[in-house]
Amino acid sequence: MSTSDVPETLAEIRDSFLETPEADRLLLLLEFSDELPPVSDDVASHPEMYERVAECQSPVYIHVEVDDGIVTMHATAPPEAPTTRGFASILVQGITGLTVDEVLAIPEDYPQSIGLTKAVSPLRIGGMTGMLMRAKNQVRKKS
Template identity: 50%
Template sequence: MSLPPQLAEIVDDFSSVGPKDRLQLLLELSQELPDLPERYADAADSMEQVHECQSPLFLKVEVGDGDGRPVHLFFSAPKEAPTTRGFAGIMWTGLDGEPAQTVLDVPDDFYTDLGLAEAVSPLRLRGIAAMLARIKNQVRREIAA
């Protein structure tokens, strides 16, 4: 599986520890998720909701011009939802700033290599899968525009 370097490092970190430590890594990533810029302050109106997530999560993708068309990701999730924020943190840390084609090439099931199936419910894993699908859809729309 070919992943961008930051995302590959996250997968390696998760797969090298046990289930309890995976939850701790997820919590740490949830705390690293940056605040939204002012232009997305009203997330419900300016961002796409990922309904498959158990907690309200909104995302927005911007694709830049120039070399590789870098992708920038923005997420809104309540601080009281560490699993959802952790999934968003995985995406942000692993994909933000990567070229559009690199993001589109991420395998849809990359998250299975994180080993989170032992630590979180299948319903929650549907959330991370849906997050990646929506990111890719927004990248495709931005490129086509």
């Protein structure tokens, strides 16, 4: 598992999960679910800008902006899908404010590195991986 290219915010989030007893990690993920930042009015009023994350069973949509080389990630996930919403929140909080190069350097196995592979299904980890890959693809296209 690669850890050298994990940006500081995502490394801190990963470390928080790994320092939390395995039995309590799902509760930490649910806390992130409650912290998913709302999308800006500009983005909310243009749903056509969103990309559906097909890897997620729940309707998750992401949109990435690149302004002067700095990335802002937006995501929507329904409240009734707290696990997926938590993963989206981790990525939004961890990616927003990074440079293009930092986002593109995030290891593809980051979702597997945060210590939740026993707490949630592989399908859900795959959903988070899908969010990360789609975010990176959008960054590539927009930079």
